[in-house]
Amino acid sequence: MEHRLTMAEGLIAIDWGTTNRRAYRLEPGGGRADLLEDGLGVLSVPRGGFPSEVERLRLRCGPGPMLLAGMVGSNRGWIETDYLPVPAGLEELARAIHWAAPGIGIVPGVAVTGAGADVMRGEEVQILGALADGLIDEGAPVCHPGTHAKWMRLDGAALGRFRTVMTGELFGLLKRDSILAELLAPAPADGPAFRAGVGHALAHCDLTAELFTIRARHLLEAAGPEWSAAYASGLLIGADVRIGLGWCGGEDDVAVIGRPDLAALYAAALACAGRGAIIVDGEAAFAAGMRALAEQLQ
Amino acid sequence: MEHRLTMAEGLIAIDWGTTNRRAYRLEPGGGRADLLEDGLGVLSVPRGGFPSEVERLRLRCGPGPMLLAGMVGSNRGWIETDYLPVPAGLEELARAIHWAAPGIGIVPGVAVTGAGADVMRGEEVQILGALADGLIDEGAPVCHPGTHAKWMRLDGAALGRFRTVMTGELFGLLKRDSILAELLAPAPADGPAFRAGVGHALAHCDLTAELFTIRARHLLEAAGPEWSAAYASGLLIGADVRIGLGWCGGEDDVAVIGRPDLAALYAAALACAGRGAIIVDGEAAFAAGMRALAEQLQ
Numbered sequence: 001m002e003h004r005l006t007m008a009e010g011l012i013a014i015d016w017g018t019t020n021r022r023a024y025r026l027e028p029g030g031g032r033a034d035l036l037e038d039g040l041g042v043l044s045v046p047r048g049g050f051p052s053e054v055e056r057l058r059l060r061c062g063p064g065p066m067l068l069a070g071m072v073g074s075n076r077g078w079i080e081t082d083y084l085p086v087p088a089g090l091e092e093l094a095r096a097i098h099w100a101a102p103g104i105g106i107v108p109g110v111a112v113t114g115a116g117a118d119v120m121r122g123e124e125v126q127i128l129g130a131l132a133d134g135l136i137d138e139g140a141p142v143c144h145p146g147t148h149a150k151w152m153r154l155d156g157a158a159l160g161r162f163r164t165v166m167t168g169e170l171f172g173l174l175k176r177d178s179i180l181a182e183l184l185a186p187a188p189a190d191g192p193a194f195r196a197g198v199g200h201a202l203a204h205c206d207l208t209a210e211l212f213t214i215r216a217r218h219l220l221e222a223a224g225p226e227w228s229a230a231y232a233s234g235l236l237i238g239a240d241v242r243i244g245l246g247w248c249g250g251e252d253d254v255a256v257i258g259r260p261d262l263a264a265l266y267a268a269a270l271a272c273a274g275r276g277a278i279i280v281d282g283e284a285a286f287a288a289g290m291r292a293l294a295e296q297l298q
Numbered sequence: 299m300e301h302r303l304t305m306a307e308g309l310i311a312i313d314w315g316t317t318n319r320r321a322y323r324l325e326p327g328g329g330r331a332d333l334l335e336d337g338l339g340v341l342s343v344p345r346g347g348f349p350s351e352v353e354r355l356r357l358r359c360g361p362g363p364m365l366l367a368g369m370v371g372s373n374r375g376w377i378e379t380d381y382l383p384v385p386a387g388l389e390e391l392a393r394a395i396h397w398a399a400p401g402i403g404i405v406p407g408v409a410v411t412g413a414g415a416d417v418m419r420g421e422e423v424q425i426l427g428a429l430a431d432g433l434i435d436e437g438a439p440v441c442h443p444g445t446h447a448k449w450m451r452l453d454g455a456a457l458g459r460f461r462t463v464m465t466g467e468l469f470g471l472l473k474r475d476s477i478l479a480e481l482l483a484p485a486p487a488d489g490p491a492f493r494a495g496v497g498h499a500l501a502h503c504d505l506t507a508e509l510f511t512i513r514a515r516h517l518l519e520a521a522g523p524e525w526s527a528a529y530a531s532g533l534l535i536g537a538d539v540r541i542g543l544g545w546c547g548g549e550d551d552v553a554v555i556g557r558p559d560l561a562a563l564y565a566a567a568l569a570c571a572g573r574g575a576i577i578v579d580g581e582a583a584f585a586a587g588m589r590a591l592a593e594q595l596q
Binding site: 018075083111112113116117118119148163164165166167169170173174176177178179205206207208209211212213215216217219220221236239240242243246247 | 316373381409410411414415416417446461462463464465467468471472474475476477503504505506507509510511513514515517518519534537538540541544545
């Protein structure tokens, strides 16, 4: 039966997102080897190009069962898989894996349906992995920063309702193509400018106006790109944290799962809001989640 | 003396913005003739290309004094002119005109300096023109929708402090290059979807999250582009109106000066907020403002 897996040869776990792709070999004994990391996200693969790209992946990654997660299962990816409604735990997610070929499964995304409609693909593996490895508690509010940041309250050991904030994508759009573009070129760093932006966004509800002051301060006060990029990032992340904390409620420390540099900025913004953060490395959480899914299939 | 003008030959008034350009001949007796309208905004003119472009404008528009306003006076335009600090009225603005050549003047922008730093180029002529022609009252809150929407309380007969909201630019970025791009292709129209977006943005402070629900509703509920574009426009304009009304204060009707289609959407959003609107055609206001400036120089 094709929905049974054996970890005897190890599991190839692939995180295939919109703009990036990472593959790992998870060893039976618990080790993790990085196989590849590149910029061949789903938007870089031409329509119709996925079957041959998956063949190339197989050649590069070697034999063994293969599980893919992320936007590869979207309408812009290889095969569009359904969204599983929340609440959903490891067991439901494993059962809903779409078997694209013998031994090659695509993990479904999850969705909030009805009022507050929302969708997620890829982060669900990391969140359940962090939980399975005991890195986060069942009750913890979870933040997954990124292109489309996710905020979630777990529902026991299952994924609960969540809210997406377009923070990373909006920063990218402003940086690439807006009147602020040249001012946002440097990588934003934590510091007084970042925290001033966070502080403003936590206290005010005027993001689309405050962003323009960056241009005015450049013209009138010669504010430079380092200050501007950090302040803009602070405004966007501060608004994100305000929305996410309001949405999750409670006063617990927030589990921040993701890229370490981004997680550190969110932890700094959470500190401005008086909240603690528990930073969880996104790659470790992804490996733990894929391993836990595979264990459901043995 | 070059800062004197005679209207005997009429005045050539040019509104040269970031993306568009319009030229008018204002007749001594009060008439207005449209001379040209094209997409040759300042960003379409190569650096160093302004002197020859102004010569071409002179050939196309004919003789007579010429006044230019808008981004043509910015660091990306022909000659960078200073920003005049608010409060500033017609007299101050006329006195600060930069004479680029005999009979060719560039109207300066205006700025709010210090806390709440902000800048404006072009809208100041329309606002003072609407006031000079009696189209708006001295006490009225003023909204100028556009790429960078402006909200202002007049300071008697002078331009007062103002606040810019990046509404039009953000909508353009989302429409051109975001995950929502295909869903935002249709021109947004007033209707239930637009007003639902306005209503949400007036009541909630979560713009960067609510925008993503447009993608989720498309994936889960098959919401289409007409609905999506109108809802997104409603969210952005609703947030703009919430910020602007909070900034201007008071309960008076709002003077909305600008492009008629955009002004109508803002009037609809203001109605959702329980506020009346007085729509003023931006081209008429611009002509009135340039004429009033020329009269200061006679």
